[in-house]
Amino acid sequence: MVLVTFLALAAPWSSPAQQQQGAGRATDVWMNVTGGGSKKLNIAVPEFTIVSGIDSTGMGKVLAQVTGADLTFSGLFSVVAGTGAIPANNPALLEQSWTEFAAAGAHAGLHGLLTMRGDRLEGEMRLYDLVTPEHRMIASKKFEAPIGQARRVAHKIADEVVLQFTGEPGIADTKIAYVTGPRGAKEITIADYDGAGPASATHNGSINLTPVWSPDARSLAYTSYKQGYPDLYRMFPFERRPDQTLAAFIGINTSPSFSPDGKSLALTLSKDGNPEIYVLTLATGTMRRLTRNAGIDTEPSWSPTGRQLAFVSDRNGAPNIFVMDAEGTSVRQLTSGGFHTQPRWSPKGDSLVYTVRQSVHDLWIVNVDGSNPRRLTNGAGNNQGATWAPNGRHLAFQSNRNGRWQIFAMLADGSAQEPITRGPGEATSPSWSPRLP
Amino acid sequence: MLTRCSHLAFSFLLVAAVALSGCAKRPATTQAAAPAPTGAATSTAAPTGGPQQLQSGGATGGTATPAPTTTARPAVQDFAAVADLTDVYFDFDKYDIRPNDAKTLDANATWLKSNPNHLVLIEGHCDERGTNEYNLALGERRAKSTMNYLVSQGVQANRITIISYGEERPQCTEHTESCWAKNRRAHFLVKPR
Numbered sequence: 001m002v003l004v005t006f007l008a009l010a011a012p013w014s015s016p017a018q019q020q021q022g023a024g025r026a027t028d029v030w031m032n033v034t035g036g037g038s039k040k041l042n043i044a045v046p047e048f049t050i051v052s053g054i055d056s057t058g059m060g061k062v063l064a065q066v067t068g069a070d071l072t073f074s075g076l077f078s079v080v081a082g083t084g085a086i087p088a089n090n091p092a093l094l095e096q097s098w099t100e101f102a103a104a105g106a107h108a109g110l111h112g113l114l115t116m117r118g119d120r121l122e123g124e125m126r127l128y129d130l131v132t133p134e135h136r137m138i139a140s141k142k143f144e145a146p147i148g149q150a151r152r153v154a155h156k157i158a159d160e161v162v163l164q165f166t167g168e169p170g171i172a173d174t175k176i177a178y179v180t181g182p183r184g185a186k187e188i189t190i191a192d193y194d195g196a197g198p199a200s201a202t203h204n205g206s207i208n209l210t211p212v213w214s215p216d217a218r219s220l221a222y223t224s225y226k227q228g229y230p231d232l233y234r235m236f237p238f239e240r241r242p243d244q245t246l247a248a249f250i251g252i253n254t255s256p257s258f259s260p261d262g263k264s265l266a267l268t269l270s271k272d273g274n275p276e277i278y279v280l281t282l283a284t285g286t287m288r289r290l291t292r293n294a295g296i297d298t299e300p301s302w303s304p305t306g307r308q309l310a311f312v313s314d315r316n317g318a319p320n321i322f323v324m325d326a327e328g329t330s331v332r333q334l335t336s337g338g339f340h341t342q343p344r345w346s347p348k349g350d351s352l353v354y355t356v357r358q359s360v361h362d363l364w365i366v367n368v369d370g371s372n373p374r375r376l377t378n379g380a381g382n383n384q385g386a387t388w389a390p391n392g393r394h395l396a397f398q399s400n401r402n403g404r405w406q407i408f409a410m411l412a413d414g415s416a417q418e419p420i421t422r423g424p425g426e427a428t429s430p431s432w433s434p435r436l437p
Numbered sequence: 438m439l440t441r442c443s444h445l446a447f448s449f450l451l452v453a454a455v456a457l458s459g460c461a462k463r464p465a466t467t468q469a470a471a472p473a474p475t476g477a478a479t480s481t482a483a484p485t486g487g488p489q490q491l492q493s494g495g496a497t498g499g500t501a502t503p504a505p506t507t508t509a510r511p512a513v514q515d516f517a518a519v520a521d522l523t524d525v526y527f528d529f530d531k532y533d534i535r536p537n538d539a540k541t542l543d544a545n546a547t548w549l550k551s552n553p554n555h556l557v558l559i560e561g562h563c564d565e566r567g568t569n570e571y572n573l574a575l576g577e578r579r580a581k582s583t584m585n586y587l588v589s590q591g592v593q594a595n596r597i598t599i600i601s602y603g604e605e606r607p608q609c610t611e612h613t614e615s616c617w618a619k620n621r622r623a624h625f626l627v628k629p630r
Contacts, residue, residue, distance in 0.1 A: 183605050207605050210570060223573075228513035229600055230573060250510060252577045252601050255570045268574060274581065275574035298574040312571055318530065319571055339530065341568045355568055384568055429569060 040078045044101035044109040047085035053116025060085050063154040070158030070172035080106045102130040123153035139164045171389045175433040177211040195420040201237045212256045217434040221256035257300045266300035290328030301345045310343040334370045348392040355384040376414035387432045396430040516558040516626035521548045527621040532578035546590035559583050560624040561601045564617035576601035583623040
């Protein structure tokens with residue numbers, strides 16, 4: 001695997017800027033120093049080459065920036081960008097560019113080639129090893145999309161690069177759903193994972209809450225007051241298909257969590273007296289009750305194996321995180337002391353992120369056996385409502401550190417906290433989609 | 438076109454955040470359940486870059502989940518506040534009725550018993566602290582505790598409907614304890630039978 005070679009060779013920042021001769025060079029090269037880490041792989045991402053078609057919108061430049069931003073976001077790469085595209089079908093200039101990028105410290109080179117045919121866009125990624133002198137191509141793959149979804153091609157190229165170096169695809173070709181608007185008038189918005197292209201997914205003028213993606217990334221469960229009461233619905237935002245009503249019982253119908261196989265939905269209902277956790281079998285509508293307790297039981301979150309659920313209960317006083325098996329038995333208390341809510345099981349299965357309220361709310365993470373609770377956010381407003389990226393390396397969450405609620409992302413160790421939403425309104429309750437089909 | 442430069446420049450890569458806007462408007466969809474009491478049609482806008490647009494053919498259909506039916510609930514918007522019924526308040530993260538509020542509820546129960554043709558809707562509310570989903574459960578418990586107290590005072594349970602708004606409908610929007618105390622409440626609305 002290439003990864004081992006490159007990471008072993010990756011050196012701390014090497015040479016300062018050095019003078020180069022401009023004549024005959026295909027691209028001008030500079031390095032991104034924001035990453036700063038010596039363990040990151042330096043990857044050159046020159047502007048994408050237009051193989052055929054008219055690039056009236058500067059797509060070659062924009063998509064290279066999108067892919068570069070994805071790779072930077074991954075936390076695995078430092079991007080060495082350049083101006084000017086490498087001409088198509090010119091191996092000599094390509095080789096010259098790689099030589100210059102390699103001299104600037106790049107370990108790998110990504111060459112993107114765009115072909116426009118009518119309303120279709122084909123993007124090809126070619127990945128080069130710049131550590132070895134021959135600069136050989138180590139991977140290539142083509143992606144196609146309608147030209148209106150050009151950014152998805154850039155995201156797919158980035159995800160393929162991550163796959164080549166880590167063995168697991170990246171998470172750039174994903175969406176984030178979140179709630180927008182002030183209290184009393186909340187709608188659900190869906191945007192690309194990087195915040196681009198936000199679009200309203202509900203328009204009912206009531207209160208819409210807690211969108212949660214299904215494992216196939218085709219639907220979302222959410223609670224809405226559109227019929228007056230807090231009922232649970234399922235929307236299909238990419239299809240011409242009406243909402244399904246999942247639960248409309250007397251009381252609350254909240255806190256949806258799809259089982260990993262997508263066949264069941266854990267949820268909270270108070271129809272039998274007080275908030276309890278149930279599992280709805282989606283194909284049949286069968287409802288199975290998991291908790292029987294006089295206190296509040298809510299916010300179920302499936303383990304990635306589907307064998308266990310984390311949840312919140314105030315049965316011993318303040319709300320804390322508990323774990324039970326999928327039959328509702330073998331209940332154990334994971335955290336103590338409270339006020340602990342919003343457990344979300346890591347896709348890797350080894351830990352849970354949750355929200356701790358002290359004077360403000362902050363995100364913590366704990367191992368599944370309850371050991372090593374550690375704080376991820378600290379001293380910057382309220383931080384809550386975490387959602388995992390499908391690779392378990394990133395979290396999105398809501399923070400009001402800048403004076404209004406925004407969606408932020410960070411690495412799962414709490415580093416690299418950056419806002420995703422930048423508009424003027426309030427954005428809360430994010431749900432990170434699985435990789436798109 | 439190639440740009441040329443005489444030296445390597447260290448620079449920041451700007452995170453591309455250009456929102457390529459534009460959302461395809463979809464036709465209005467109908468609700469699977471009963472018509473919305475507000476009469477508002479729900480339309481769904483497809484976000485750009487939806488996964489189905491990379492698929493060939495429309496993947497509509499699939500398994501239809503039977504919509505669970507429930508006992509008929511009175512329409513929320515038919516209820517209105519009445520000056521004779523007074524709100525009660527709760528301590529942080531609590532849903533037990535405080536002694537002073539029990540007196541308020543006694544008076545509310547007396548009014549309800551002397552106006553037997555009114556149905557009552559009890560709203561449970563929370564302050565903004567705590568988190569969204571938990572507060573929906575907490576608001577439910579507050580409304581339920583209030584309902585149970587009224588029933589214990591002789592108000593017929595079948596006259597009472599409860600609804601939790603969690604932290605979604607604060608009465609007071611400042612971030613202060615006095616404001617939060619006003620928001621941790623049970624509120625009463627009535628309508629004729």
